Amino acid sequence: MLEIRDIHKSFSGEEVLKGIDFKVDKGEVIAVIGPSGSGKTTLLRCISFLEKADKGTIIFDGYTHEMGTISNRDIKKIRMRMGYVFQNFNLFSNMTVFENVMEGLTTARGIERNTARSKTIDVLEKVGMIDKAEYYPGEISGGQQQRVAIARAIAPDPDVILFDEPTSALDPELTGEVLDVMKRLAKEGTTMVVVTHEMGFAMDVASRITFMENGMVVEEGTSREFFSSPKEDRSRQFIRRIMRECEYTI
Amino acid sequence: MSERLIGILTDSFVKILIPGIKVTIPLTMLSFAFSFVLGLALALVQVADIKVLRQFARFYIWVFRGTPLIVQLFIIFFGLPSIGITLDAFPSAVIAFGMNLGAYNAEVFRSSIQAIPQGQMEAAFMIGLSYPTTMRRIILPQSFPIAFPSLFNNLISLLKDTSLASSITVIELFTTAQQIAARTYEPFALYCEAAVIYLFFSTFLTWLQSFLEAKLVWKSKPVTDAGKNRAILG
């Protein structure tokens, strides 16, 4: 459904993505993991065209586009069917929770107000935020803001949702509520690409794991294979280190 | 104070106040409206990074902030006729003040737009909004409350600077005071009287500023008490 071939991206001469291939099928949850600085955020930003890749091909919904030369019109078309959840939520501060979700339906897609309203109520109920509908982002907690951001992303029923470390800006006691919402989405068959450091989530929820390091995909496989019998040394070391960190934090 | 002086002052008060209300205030409002639109346009082409227009905006701001206002007034009113463009004094003043303040307002708008976290713009793109819609719906509504105090300070400065229009024959508040001072040989009293009337106007604007700022506060920094917030909105 979404396929990326041979993405390259440099920042001021330094290559951050060194030819990444990547594929998501409908209904899959892919966890992208790897040490910080390995290029995970840049990968998501290139897929969503928030960053312009130097080279690469994107195949989405049957259409193939060269990432270096894609038109703004095609970018907008792809974004209309893609959700993005940011590390620091990025809710619109001038709008209430309700308006944040409505905006993508009414203003961006021209959906009629009553239809949009009932859709907004649906998704806010799904993330457990309906009783805060009239609040402004500055008046609710980080975990609540992220749940609203998820509602905003899923409201237009996108084909795929990209999550960039959705819980890493949150206090530890608030990560659970966000992960629970994401688990529920996964169970409903939402197609998701999740950059995360939450290994529990990756193990339980992701169908496949992409392990990145230094701008390259080191290993790719089903979640079970990856965690029980990683093929690469680098993956083994990463798993061992991150498991140790988990024990410390417990 | 002699009776004669008191007579002159009471007589002239209305004579000065009327062109103040009929000319100084419209001149201030029209020039400000022009500078507002111009400043916003100059700021938008800069943040949108439209190559040629951005460079034009930087050049424009450099010129208009780097030269005296009275010189700009003279060029427009006394200079342009020699290249075939003759304008009345009042429109000349509106254009000069508007173009001058436009350069300052451009900088106010630009910095207030840049104060909004980039992430909100990216989030807007990802829900499918175009760049202009994002500006209109998300960025400008948030940057306006930030720009507001500086814009209003510029408005108050403009009110006082309109007295320079007297030098290009606009019959406004200060021109009238000058005329009466010349006729009565009481420059001290009359210029003080003019000062008091300006002070009266600018004090009103300062009061208006704090009144409006209190109404805008919910947008720039969300209050924690949701109930209070909604009360302000409603």
Ligand SMILES: Nc1ncnc2c1ncn2[C@@H]1O[C@H](COP(=O)(O)OP(=O)(O)O)[C@@H](O)[C@H]1O
């Ligand atoms: N806008 C940018 N300008 C310059 N360097 C960047 C930029 N964004 C990311 N980088 C660099 O690219 C590398 C990968 O970053 P990132 O994709 O954020 O990694 P990750 O999300 O895996 O932690 C890092 O070395 C980072 O410093």
Ligand SMILES: [Mg+2]
């Ligand atoms: Mg990152």
